[in-house]
Amino acid sequence: MKTFLEMAQEMQNELVSIRRDFHQHPELSWKEYETTKKIKEYLTSWGIEVIPWGGDTGVIGLLKGAEDGPVVALRGDIDALPVTEETGESFASVNEGCMHACGHDIHITTILGAAALLAKKKDEIKGSVKFIFQPAEEAINGADTMVKHGVLENPQVDAVFGVHNNPELRAGQIGLKPGPLMAATDGVYLTVKGRGGHGGIPNLCVDPVVAAAAIITNMQSIIARRISPLDSAVISWGSIHAGEANHVIPDSVTMSGTVRSYRKEVQAKLKEEMERVIHNTAASYGCTADFEYRYGLPVVDNDKVLAEWLKSPLGKVFGDGVIEPIPNTGAEDFAFYMEKVPGVFLWLGVGNPEQGICQPWHSPKFRMDESALALGAAGFAQLAFDYVNEFKK
Structure with a gap:
């Protein structure tokens, strides 16, 4: 045969x-x-x-x-x-x-x-x-x-x-x-809210762009310091939108991205840590944040x-x-x-x-x-x- x-x-x-x-x-x-x-x-x-x-x-x-x-x-x-x-x-x-x-x-x-x-x-x-x-x-x-x-x-x-x-x-x-x-992949959606105004008078504004930039940077500390070196995880922001004019500080910044991991325990930890970092960072700049974590593919x-x-x-x-x-x-x-x-x-x-x-x-x-x-x-x-x-x- x-x-x-x-x-x-x-x-x-x-x-x-x-x-x-x-x-x-x-x-x-x-x-x-x-x-x-x-x-x-x-x-x-x-x-x-x-x-x-x-x-x-x-x-x-x-x-x-x-x-x-x-x-x-x-x-x-x-x-x-x-x-x-x-x-x-x-x-x-x-x-x-x-x-x-x-x-x-x-x-x-x-x-x-x-x-x-x-x-x-x-x-x-x-x-x-x-x-x-x-x-x-x-x-x-x-x-x-x-x-x-x-x-x-x-x-x-x-x-x-x-x-x-x-x-x-x-x-x-x-x-x-x-x-x-292959990794579990989740979607993350964030709006950082401040108070817009004239780009030349930032002291009269609450700048959400600066707060958003700090959030993006601080996200990487989650991977480096809150997730075990023996686990793998990735946080990537793929879409960031703020304002329409170069001399106007906007009222808000909207962002979206993906989070990838290999274990459910890490997945839950990432959500928890992202919520903590986002809200605390936003608050430190006088801003507020609306954050949504959507579980996607296992x-x-x-x-x-x-x-x-x-x-x-x-x-x-x-x-x-x-x-x-x-x-x-x-x-x-x-x-x-x-x-x-x-x-x-x-x-x-x-x-x-x-x-x-x-x-x-x-x-x-x-x-x-x-x-x-x-x-x-x-x-x-x-x-x-x-x-x-x-x-x-």
Whole structure:
């Protein structure tokens, strides 16, 4: 019998064609209508049941094996970004101002490839496989919406695995790390209120700009002195607005930013410390502050037992290309699935520095080494097959 890797390598040209088609026709979050239609057509052609989930875009496929048993889910996101492509590829986006600049076309193809491979071994599968093609990851509410609609139920999923490409890893590698891989990301919103007036007579004003500047500087003391050196956290202010004229001190300053961390305890500590620093600093300048901390995406925290177990099935496909990557402070809504069932998020290497393929996510020049497609499809087929047939809790 052929291995999943051998079968995937025979599909390589088909996988390239599938990926290039999706790449050429990207669609934004919650508007992935043609993408959804094509995915359904592929799954149906392979004898995989398509299950309505309650949304206009996104697809749930279900492959029932020869026996009842565990249920494993494979997730790939399907939306693109509002980016104008600059790759010069022959299959570049034909949808102006829209591009798969984060490589979700790769994720679609990887999970579709795994579905095609698993369908060929349906009679050997002692359980079921759910294929989750999720909309609106870039809008950060696709996974949460799907989970609330019950995509992990009927049948109940026992474990979930997700894929994201990573151009920092070479094609032929896959990043597998137990524990935190991507950060929890929260939004912060601040208005510093003072009393405006003439820029030449600041003593008659209460300047919120100076207070805001002090708050920004003092924020970094939280990271340096209030958070343990053994933990990681980032506070970034990305938007600051104050006044309209260069000679007028404004009444207020509005700011917004993000806070990133890897543990719930640190997350709570950051909120507490930010509130303290903001209000005390504002008061020291005679100002007041309205502050809102909005919890956003949870941490992508890979199940340690599953991560350790994955070394075996992934090793059958990637050999010594299974590596432990360095985490980053980007965020991923895959974390919402992991709050409900054990899961692991994997980074599929797609880089090739010798060919100049090393552009970061969201770059208008983002590209991939397409040799990674067969490996990704085989890897996810192998881990799904081995999970339902071999994994013991």
